[in-house]
Amino acid sequence: MSRTERLLELLQTLRRHRLPVSGHRLATEMGISLRTLYRDIATLQCQGAEIEGEPGVGYVLRPGFMLPPLMFSTEEIEALVLGTRWVAGRSDERLGLAARNALAKIGAVLPQELRDELDAIPLLVAPSASAVVDRVDVALIRQAIRNEWKLEIQYRDDKGTDSARVIWPFALGFFDSVRLVMAWCELRQDFRHFRTDRIAALAAGDRYPRRRHALLKEWRAVHQEQKRT
Numbered sequence: 001m002s003r004t005e006r007l008l009e010l011l012q013t014l015r016r017h018r019l020p021v022s023g024h025r026l027a028t029e030m031g032i033s034l035r036t037l038y039r040d041i042a043t044l045q046c047q048g049a050e051i052e053g054e055p056g057v058g059y060v061l062r063p064g065f066m067l068p069p070l071m072f073s074t075e076e077i078e079a080l081v082l083g084t085r086w087v088a089g090r091s092d093e094r095l096g097l098a099a100r101n102a103l104a105k106i107g108a109v110l111p112q113e114l115r116d117e118l119d120a121i122p123l124l125v126a127p128s129a130s131a132v133v134d135r136v137d138v139a140l141i142r143q144a145i146r147n148e149w150k151l152e153i154q155y156r157d158d159k160g161t162d163s164a165r166v167i168w169p170f171a172l173g174f175f176d177s178v179r180l181v182m183a184w185c186e187l188r189q190d191f192r193h194f195r196t197d198r199i200a201a202l203a204a205g206d207r208y209p210r211r212r213h214a215l216l217k218e219w220r221a222v223h224q225e226q227k228r229t
Helices: 003-015 023-030 034-046 074-090 093-109 138-147 212-228
Strands: 051-054 058-061 149-156 162-174 179-185 190-195 199-207
Touching: 003 023, 003 034, 003 058, 023 034, 023 058, 034 051, 074 093, 093 138, 138 149, 138 162, 138 199, 162 190, 162 212, 179 212, 190 212
Parallel strands: none
Antiparallel strands: 051 058, 149 162, 149 199, 162 179, 179 190
16 A cells, blocks of 8 residues: 555545544554554644644544545546446436536546546446436426425326326436436325326426425335335
8 A cells, every 4th residue: 555545544534533533543443553643644734634633632533624636546436437427328418417527527636647547447337228218307306306396297107197296306216217206295195206207397386395304214214114014
């Protein structure tokens, strides 16, 4: 492990501890001597990391520090590239563009030797067997989820029956050949899943009366209970 990699790992180790952690424990987790640990902490402090503490007391990293230039391990870069390629090929157009832009920003602050590896990562995403064809702009659904807006939708179910619904969208699931909106349905007074390719029209409404985090937590609990029964 290079010294740069060791410094990055030390930052990651400190981030995992919200309370002060002793130098002996940090050195053990890192597999380095206590003397090396003290030297590395001093180096990070000189580079701007707000590491509070002292020998015999313990250390804690205040949030918000990024080590410039941004450093990733090879596997972390592979994960980022693979994830970006999946999002670019399997999500809606605007989200795919955002993923590519995010990777470009990351690449701009990587050291040159790591930047050169981005385009050469040999992890590819296979084409989807059946492309998703949305009838509405999925970006509007994502916006409604973020803002906790109700959606008025025209929906056609798997039996070909059309209905008008008012839903409270709180999550969006991306699958290989379909996208699902997880929502509370005012008509059914229950959680329902709506395929985006069966939504013929939608319009944003007022803010719904609950928090999406609470709805997601309740939805997960319901599904866990269903799995047990």
